[in-house]
Amino acid sequence: MPVWTIHETDLFHPHQDPDDHWDLACQFSLAKMGCISLKGVMIDWPELGFGDPAVDAVAQMNWITGLTVPVGIGNRRNDQAPDETRGSVGMLLRTLEEAPEPVVIHIVGSCREISAAAKAHPELFREKVKAVYLNAGSA
Secondary structure, X not given: OOEEEEEEEOOEEOOOOHHHHHHHHHHHXXXXXXXXXXXXXXXXXXXXXXXXXXXXXXXXXXXXXXXXXXXXXXXXXXXXXXXXXXXXXXXXXXXXXXXXXXXXXXXXXXXXXXXXXXXXXXXXHHHHEEEEEEOOOOO
């Protein structure tokens, strides 16, 4: 059975980092080949007002691959606690609750939404997160 996977990214339009779209395409390719079961894409809200969350890019990959991967958008304001029922945090928590086995989380954007969910539900993360792969930051 393919490992359930969540992909977290700072995928924006206009493009901020060309690698974000490449990373997204790689996740969808792995899912299409049956190597992973991509359960969601979490997109950060642009902190510096740079563009918009690129939900169209996820929709395009769904259309190209024939998959139906949901997308969640991060909290718009950094000074508010993330809503645990909506957006990317809600999608992540629902995915973890429904997962038959621990989930892998790939992070190529901010860690804010994932850390907020982990802080709010540490027992769920201990039980349902297999690994967190972090490839994020700037020089």
